[in-house]
Every structure is written in structure tokens, then in C-alpha cells.
Amino acid sequence: MSEPEAAPGTPPVSDIGRMTGFSDGVFAIVITLLVIELQVPEHRPGELLHALLEQVSVYVAFLLSFGYVGVLWLNHHTLLRLIRGTTVGLNWINLWLLLGVVIILFPTAVLADAFAHAGTDRDRQVAVVLYALAAAAMSAPWLAFFAYLRRHPRLLGEGLDRAFVSAQRVRPVVGMALYLTTAALGWFVNPILGLAGIGVMILFHALTSEGLRRWRTRRRMPA
Amino acid sequence: MSEPEAAPGTPPVSDIGRMTGFSDGVFAIVITLLVIELQVPEHRPGELLHALLEQVSVYVAFLLSFGYVGVLWLNHHTLLRLIRGTTVGLNWINLWLLLGVVIILFPTAVLADAFAHAGTDRDRQVAVVLYALAAAAMSAPWLAFFAYLRRHPRLLGEGLDRAFVSAQRVRPVVGMALYLTTAALGWFVNPILGLAGIGVMILFHALTSEGLRRWRTRRRMPA
Amino acid sequence: MSEPEAAPGTPPVSDIGRMTGFSDGVFAIVITLLVIELQVPEHRPGELLHALLEQVSVYVAFLLSFGYVGVLWLNHHTLLRLIRGTTVGLNWINLWLLLGVVIILFPTAVLADAFAHAGTDRDRQVAVVLYALAAAAMSAPWLAFFAYLRRHPRLLGEGLDRAFVSAQRVRPVVGMALYLTTAALGWFVNPILGLAGIGVMILFHALTSEGLRRWRTRRRMPA
Amino acid sequence: MSEPEAAPGTPPVSDIGRMTGFSDGVFAIVITLLVIELQVPEHRPGELLHALLEQVSVYVAFLLSFGYVGVLWLNHHTLLRLIRGTTVGLNWINLWLLLGVVIILFPTAVLADAFAHAGTDRDRQVAVVLYALAAAAMSAPWLAFFAYLRRHPRLLGEGLDRAFVSAQRVRPVVGMALYLTTAALGWFVNPILGLAGIGVMILFHALTSEGLRRWRTRRRMPA
Numbered sequence: 001m002s003e004p005e006a007a008p009g010t011p012p013v014s015d016i017g018r019m020t021g022f023s024d025g026v027f028a029i030v031i032t033l034l035v036i037e038l039q040v041p042e043h044r045p046g047e048l049l050h051a052l053l054e055q056v057s058v059y060v061a062f063l064l065s066f067g068y069v070g071v072l073w074l075n076h077h078t079l080l081r082l083i084r085g086t087t088v089g090l091n092w093i094n095l096w097l098l099l100g101v102v103i104i105l106f107p108t109a110v111l112a113d114a115f116a117h118a119g120t121d122r123d124r125q126v127a128v129v130l131y132a133l134a135a136a137a138m139s140a141p142w143l144a145f146f147a148y149l150r151r152h153p154r155l156l157g158e159g160l161d162r163a164f165v166s167a168q169r170v171r172p173v174v175g176m177a178l179y180l181t182t183a184a185l186g187w188f189v190n191p192i193l194g195l196a197g198i199g200v201m202i203l204f205h206a207l208t209s210e211g212l213r214r215w216r217t218r219r220r221m222p223a
Numbered sequence: 224m225s226e227p228e229a230a231p232g233t234p235p236v237s238d239i240g241r242m243t244g245f246s247d248g249v250f251a252i253v254i255t256l257l258v259i260e261l262q263v264p265e266h267r268p269g270e271l272l273h274a275l276l277e278q279v280s281v282y283v284a285f286l287l288s289f290g291y292v293g294v295l296w297l298n299h300h301t302l303l304r305l306i307r308g309t310t311v312g313l314n315w316i317n318l319w320l321l322l323g324v325v326i327i328l329f330p331t332a333v334l335a336d337a338f339a340h341a342g343t344d345r346d347r348q349v350a351v352v353l354y355a356l357a358a359a360a361m362s363a364p365w366l367a368f369f370a371y372l373r374r375h376p377r378l379l380g381e382g383l384d385r386a387f388v389s390a391q392r393v394r395p396v397v398g399m400a401l402y403l404t405t406a407a408l409g410w411f412v413n414p415i416l417g418l419a420g421i422g423v424m425i426l427f428h429a430l431t432s433e434g435l436r437r438w439r440t441r442r443r444m445p446a
Numbered sequence: 447m448s449e450p451e452a453a454p455g456t457p458p459v460s461d462i463g464r465m466t467g468f469s470d471g472v473f474a475i476v477i478t479l480l481v482i483e484l485q486v487p488e489h490r491p492g493e494l495l496h497a498l499l500e501q502v503s504v505y506v507a508f509l510l511s512f513g514y515v516g517v518l519w520l521n522h523h524t525l526l527r528l529i530r531g532t533t534v535g536l537n538w539i540n541l542w543l544l545l546g547v548v549i550i551l552f553p554t555a556v557l558a559d560a561f562a563h564a565g566t567d568r569d570r571q572v573a574v575v576l577y578a579l580a581a582a583a584m585s586a587p588w589l590a591f592f593a594y595l596r597r598h599p600r601l602l603g604e605g606l607d608r609a610f611v612s613a614q615r616v617r618p619v620v621g622m623a624l625y626l627t628t629a630a631l632g633w634f635v636n637p638i639l640g641l642a643g644i645g646v647m648i649l650f651h652a653l654t655s656e657g658l659r660r661w662r663t664r665r666r667m668p669a
Numbered sequence: 670m671s672e673p674e675a676a677p678g679t680p681p682v683s684d685i686g687r688m689t690g691f692s693d694g695v696f697a698i699v700i701t702l703l704v705i706e707l708q709v710p711e712h713r714p715g716e717l718l719h720a721l722l723e724q725v726s727v728y729v730a731f732l733l734s735f736g737y738v739g740v741l742w743l744n745h746h747t748l749l750r751l752i753r754g755t756t757v758g759l760n761w762i763n764l765w766l767l768l769g770v771v772i773i774l775f776p777t778a779v780l781a782d783a784f785a786h787a788g789t790d791r792d793r794q795v796a797v798v799l800y801a802l803a804a805a806a807m808s809a810p811w812l813a814f815f816a817y818l819r820r821h822p823r824l825l826g827e828g829l830d831r832a833f834v835s836a837q838r839v840r841p842v843v844g845m846a847l848y849l850t851t852a853a854l855g856w857f858v859n860p861i862l863g864l865a866g867i868g869v870m871i872l873f874h875a876l877t878s879e880g881l882r883r884w885r886t887r888r889r890m891p892a
Binding site for chain 2: 460463464467468470471472474475476479534537538541544545548549551552555556559560566568569572573576
């Protein structure tokens with residue numbers, strides 16, 4: 001609605017209302033569809049309890065991914081608070097970012113399957129590496145988002161500048177490096193170790209989501 | 224948008240717009256996905272009616288859970304009217320609360336399955352207890368929400384104070400106790416009784432959802 | 447936000463923002479999930495085209511229900527424009543109304559199945575009657591909505607009064623009667639005729655959706 | 670809310686808030702449901718990696734359609750920025766437009782199936798033609814949208830006129846022609862060529878989405 005006036009030749013800026021609504025919709029669906037992996041197990045009459053307890057790995061994969069998507073939503077929430085308008089270019093980067101969110105459903109299903117059923121160690125290695133690589137690839141659009149903001153500072157919210165945006169880039173770079181490390185651990189050392197590494201990574205993102213906001217507050221206040 | 228000024232060191236407060244939109248999305252998807260349990264029954268030609276009538280337990284589980292999610296949405300609606308801003312901490316508690324909402328799809332499916340098909344009494348006990356335990360566990364984040372508000376009264380909406388928030392805690396505590404009682408009834412006495420208990424519990428939440436608002440109105444008016 | 451002041455003892459009125467967002471979410475999911483009935487047909491190599499053409503009844507059921515949910519959304523859109531606030535009671539009626547919208551996925555699947563596969567005429571009768579009864583039952587919450595508005599005129603938008611609301615009740619009553627007639631036709635005369643009747647009914651709702659708004663305009667203008 | 674005053678006899682104009690929210694919901698669900706085509710492949714123990722690599726065609730169909738729905742959302746975003754209000758007629762056209770968006774899930778599944786499994790060349794031709802025809806048909810409601818705006822210029826946003834709307838019609842017409850060409854290529858020449866053509870088409874829409882906005886900007890500025 002309130003479009004900051006554009007210099008001739010620059011792409012027009014629009015309100016972030018629809019970008020926000022669309023993104024929230026995608027996050028809400030992904031975080032809900034995760035539960036579809038929780039199926040009523042096939043079982044012989046009278047053995048429901050036993051069958052439920054046997055699919056523990058499915059519950060772990062579900063909780064892991066619920067936490068992950070939740071953290072991604074929190075980070076996205078913080079991300080969009082940095083800007084006061086969007087352009088076609090930024091909308092594209094946001095779509096790329098959502099691609100990463102949507103895709104996570106697939107490695108989650110592969111992970112749950114490999115650890116649940118007749119999976120061999122080799123299959124588990126493959127599943128852990130797939131999950132970690134998908135998570136690492138998911139960092140790329142966040143970098144692109146910050147890079148775009150650096151080139152278009154007029155999109156930044158009040159009181160934010162390029163130096164602040166540059167500082168934010170540390171997180172996705174560190175995230176990418178750690179996920180690749182996790183993939184290597186899971187492949188060359190032990191798939192269970194890789195799984196644990198993924199859990200640690202999600203925790204890291206959760207804690208730095210808080211951190212990102214702390215930094216922001218600190219910036220605003222006279223030191 | 225309109226951020227209440229924060230004292231140094233306290234987490235920044237943000238608008239509840241996205242928290243609301245995201246939560247509504249999750250509630251809308253969960254309440255709709257419940258219908259997926261309603262499958263066209265396999266049947267011999269000409270016996271569709273018979274086959275439809277045979278899966279009554281599936282319809283009951285669907286209606287029970289539709290009512291439950293509906294009540295949860297109404298309560299969440301009332302809950303968010305208490306606050307005028309959110310923080311990262313409150314966003315986390317809200318995610319935890321949504322985890323409970325999303326998970327309900329799983330015990331619902333287990334319940335429908337156990338009462339429909341080849342389920343033995345033991346399987347039905349397991350299904351009722353699972354449902355009741357999930358519902359009891361779901362009360363925890365509501366308690367955490369109220370506890371957080373008590374510690375951060377600046378998030379409270381106009382005219383609300385700590386004493387009011389404390390009074391609200393009665394409901395989830397009572398709910399948790401009653402669900403655990405229901406689980407015990409379903410396991411030690413009779414699964415059908417447990418099922419009835421769940422229905423009563425949802426009704427209790429529906430009535431106290433109204434109650435919560437009554438209290439609120441009363442508070443506002445000079446007695 | 448802007449709460450009309452309530453007389454003591456009346457339920458508090460809240461903004462319709464969340465009611466609208468939640469309802470739109472449910473409508474969006476239902477109208478999209480309809481497409482899940484469109485499955486890639488099993489077929490022998492080289493016979494995909496033949497297999498696609500064979501499931502015409504599935505496409506018809508999909509289009510019928512897409513049109514139906516679309517019309518329901520338009521009507522709901524018009525309905526919520528009548529009010530300027532909501533209460534717990536009206537939220538409950540809205541949930542009941544959404545139950546009808548969500549449930550439609552089930553009779554749609556039954557209809558598609560009965561006309562597609564090994565369905566006998568008896569199965570098709572059952573499917574048509576189930577669809578028509580579900581549609582007739584769906585009119586009840588609309589009546590309840592109007593009845594509630596008549597008893598709580600302070601919820602009505604500017605320039606609307608009880609007489610206007612009373613006039614709106616004609617439509618769900620007529621709809622209910624016609625759906626029951628359709629069910630009878632489908633059962634006692636011919637299932638195909640019943641199917642055609644359902645199509646006519648959806649058209650009727652589509653046209654009176656426009657009609658409802660026309661009336662509204664007429665009311666506003668000096669005759 | 671802010672209704673432009675209507676001349677007697679013209680349909681009433683309403684706020685586009687719900688049209689936007691409902692559309693965003695549909696787009697969000699469709700773009701997320703695409704991932705459901707990505708299934709954990711059945712495989713013998715130890716052969717997960719091999720099985721994952723074998724379903725490359727499924728990944729291509731997923732990415733193709735993710736890009737497509739993303740582009741459609743961007744175009745819809747631009748489309749709704751042209752208007753400042755909606756009518757029942759425009760709501761109908763928007764529903765028709767969403768029908769095209771929802772349906773895309775079906776040809777995507779057919780395409781993935783035909784190129785993945787036991788599909789013969791004939792099946793692949795059928796799948797490519799189905800996808801291209803669906804995409805071509807999807808252009809019709811966009812034309813209807815522009816035609817409606819030409820007849821009801823009072824719905825246009827500030828600074829936009831009929832001549833501008835007429836210019837926009839070029840894109841869906843060109844799109845329709847190119848999709849039909851692609852269908853012919855896929856059928857008479859080679860299905861792989863048709864698949865490539867679809868990819869090119871989506872790119873064309875992506876680039877002209879940007880173009881549409883450029884034009885708009887240019888219009889606003891004194892040349």
C-alpha cells in the first residue's frame with residue numbers, strides 16, 4: 001500500500017502482506033503434513049501397543065522435523081521483520097526459500113523409513129546424508145536474501161543498515177558448514193551420530209533465532 | 224508494528240499478526256485433514272449402504288475430533304485476545320501448543336482403527352488411553368503460556384492483570400486431571416466408558432471456553 | 447479491536463478477523479483436497495489415454511464439488527459481510543457451518559467411486575442420496591446463523607436490520623427442500639436424474655449468491 | 670471496507686481482503702501438496718540410494734510444477750495489485766482461475782508417472798499433451814479477468830486505465846498459443862521435446878511476470 005517512492009529504473013516495491021500470508025500458509029501446511037508420517041501400524045489383533053512402540057523412529061523423525069520447521073518459521077518471522085517492502089526479485093528468493101521448507105517433508109519420510117523398517121546401515125547412511133544435504137542446500141536462499149537486501153537497502157526497515165545485514169550472513173554460512181560436517185559424520189562414521197548431529201543443528205538454529213533478535217535489540221539501544 | 228517500548232535486556236515484543244495467521248492455518252488444516260479418515264469403504268457391488276453403515280466408529284471418531292479441534296481453536300482465539308504482543312519465548316510456547324493440535328490426528332486415526340476393524344478389547348484400551356494421554360499432555364503448553372504471561376505482564380492486553388491470568392490456570396489443570404482419570408477408566412474399567420469420558424471432556428472444554436469469556440466480561444464491569 | 451459496547455449480561459463481541467482467516471483456510475484446503483480424488487489411473491503400458499478417458503465420472507464429481515465449495519465460499523463471503531463482530535455463540539455456529547464444508551469431501555469420494563467402478567444402480571442411488579442429504583443438512587447452520595443474528599441485532603453491520611435478516615432465511619429453507627426432493631428423485635426414480643438435480647441445485651445457489659447481494663444493494667438505495 | 674460508491678444497477682464492490690486470503694491459501698496448499706508425489710521408493714535392503722536415483726523424473730516433475738505454481742502466484746500477486754475492489758463476477762473469475770491452479774496437481778502426477786515407470790512413448794505423449802492442454806486452458810480465466818476489468822474500469826487501482834488492461838491481454842494469448850504448440854511438438858515429434866517446451870514456457874511466464882511490472886512502472890513515470 002504505502003510504496004516507498006522508487007528511483008527510475010528500480011523495480012517497484014510492494015507491500016509484504018501477501019508474501020507473509022502465502023509463506024505462513026506454506027509453513028502451516030508443511031508442519032501439519034509431517035503428522036501424516038504417523039500411520040496406524042499394521043498389527044495382529046491385540047498387539048496394537050506392541051506395534052505402536054515399535055515405530056519409535058517414526059516419532060523421532062516427526063519431532064525432529066516439527067522442531068525444524070518450527071525453527072524455520074521463527075527465523076522467517078524474524079527475517080520479514082527486517083524489511084518494509086518487497087520486489088519481484090525478493091519474492092523469487094522467498095519462493096526459493098519456501099522450496100527448501102516444502103522439500104524437507106521428503107528427507108523426513110526417507111529418514112523415518114530407513115530407521116524404521118528393513119533398512120540396512122548403508123540405507124541409514126544414505127538417509128542421514130540426504131537430510132543433511134537438503135538442510136545445507138536450504139541455507140542458500142537465506143544467503144541470497146541477505147545479499148539482495150545489501151544491494152537494495154531501501155527495502156530495509158527503519159533503523160537497519162547494510163552493516164547489520166552483513167552480520168546476519170554468518171548464520172547461514174555456519175549452518176551450511178555444520179550440516180555438511182554432519183553429512184560427512186553420518187556417512188563415514190556412523191548414521192546414528194549423523195542423526196544426533198541433525199538434532200544438534202536444529203538446536204543451534206533455535207538458539208541463534210533468539211540470538212538474531214538479541215543482536216537487533218542491542219543495535220537499537222545506545223550502548 | 225506498534226511495539227510497546229521494552230526495558231533494556233527484555234526480549235523485543237512484536238505484533239501477533241503472523242502468530243495468529245500461522246496458528247489459524249494449522250488449525251484449519253488439522254480440522255480439514257480429519258475428514259481423510261472418512262474413506263469410501265471397500266465393498267461388494269450393491270453393498271455400499273451396508274458398508275457405509277458398518278464404519279460408524281469412524282464417523283464418531285471424526286465428529287469427536289472435529290469438535291475437539293473446534294474447541295481448541297475457540298480457546299486459542301480467546302487466549303490470543305489476552306495479549307497485545309508476542310516474544311520469541313511466547314512464539315516457542317505457541318509452537319508447542321500447535322504440536323499438541325497437530326498430533327491429535329494420530330490418536331484419532333488409532334482410535335477409529337481400533338474400534339472399527341479387528342480390534343480386540345486390549346487394542347481399544349490402548350487406543351483410548353493414547354487419546355486421553357495425548358489430550359492431557361496437550362494441557363502443558365497452555366499452563367506454560369499462562370506462566371509466561373505472569374512473568375511478562377507487559378504483554379497483557381489492556382485492563383488485564385496477573386491475578387486474572389492466574390485464575391485461568393485452573394482450566395488446564397482440571398483438564399489434565401480429568402483426562403488422566405479418563406485414561407484410567409478406559410484402561411482398568413471399560414474402553415467404551417473411556418470413549419464416553421473423552422466426549423464429556425471435550426464438552427467440558429467447550430463450556431469453559433464460554434466460561435472464560437464470561438469471567439472476562441464480569442471483570443470489566445463494575446460489580 | 448473496536449468492540450461495540452455490550453449491555454451487561456450479553457456475551458462480549460470480538461473482531462471477525464480470526465473467524466474470517468480460519469474459515470478461508472478451511473475453504474482453501476477443502477477446495478484443493480478435492481483434486482486428490484483425481485488419481486493417475488492404473489493401466490497397462492501404452493493404455494494411459496484409454497485409462498484417463500475411462501474415469502470421466504471422477505472428473506464430473508470433482509468439477510461438481512469444486513463448483514459447490516466455490517459457491518459456498520462466495521455465500522460465506524456475503525454472509526460475513528452482514529456482521530461487524532462475532533461472539534462465542536456465532537463462532538460455534540460458524541464451526542458447525544465449516545463442518546458441513548469439510549464433510550462434503552466424503553460424499554464426493556463416495557459419488558465418484560459409485561459411478562466409476564463396479565458400482566451397481568443400488569450403490570449409485572445410495573451415493574446420490576448421501577450427497578443430497580449431506581447438502582440438505584448443510585443448510586441447517588445457515589439458518590442458525592440468521593436466527594442468531596435476529597436475536598443479536600447489535601452484531602449486524604451498518605444499515606442492516608432484522609427484517610433484512612429474516613428475508614435471507616428463504617434461501618436455506620428452499621435449498622433444504624430442493625435437496626431432499628433431489629434425494630427422493632435419485633432414490634425412487636433414477637440415480638443419474640439425482641446427479642443432474644445436484645448440479646441444478648449448485649447452480650441455484652450460485653445464482654442466489656448473486657441475488658443475495660442484489661437485494662442488499664436495492665435495500666441501500668432510495669427506491 | 671472502503672466501498673467506492675456504485676451507480677444504481679451496478680454490482681456492489683467489496684474489499685479484496687478475503688479474495689486475497691483465500692487465493693493465498695489455495696496457492697500455498699497446491700505448492701505444498703506437490704511434494705506428496707515425492708514418495709520413499711520401494712527398494713530392497715541396502716539399495717535405497719539406487720532407488721532414490723532411479724526416480725529422477727519424479728524430481729524433475731516436482732521442480733517443474735513448483736516453479737510453475739510459484740510463477741502463477743507471482744502473476745496473481747501482480748494481478749490483484751491492479752484492482753482496488755472486487756464484485757461477485759470477479760470473485761467467480763478468480764475461482765475459475767484457482768480451478769486451473771488446483772488442477773495442475775493432476776497432470777503433474779500423470780507426467781511423473783508416465784516418465785518414471787513402465788510408461789511407453791505413447792503414454793509419455795499423452796502425459797505431455799495433457800499437461801500442455803491444462804496449462805493452455807488455464808490462460809482462459811486470465812483473459813476473462815482482463816475483459817471484466819475493461820468493462821468495469823471503476824475496479825481499477827489508481828492511475829490505471831483501459832488501455833493498460835488491454836495491453837496485458839497479450840500475455841495469456843501468447844501463452845495459450847505457445848502451450849498448444851508445445852502440445853503439438855510433444856505429440857507429433859517427441860515427448861521429451863514437449864517436456865522441454867513446458868520448461869521453456871514456465872520460464873517465459875516467469876520473465877514476463879517481471880515484465881508486467883516493468884510496464885507498469887514505465888507507465889507511471891513521465892517518459
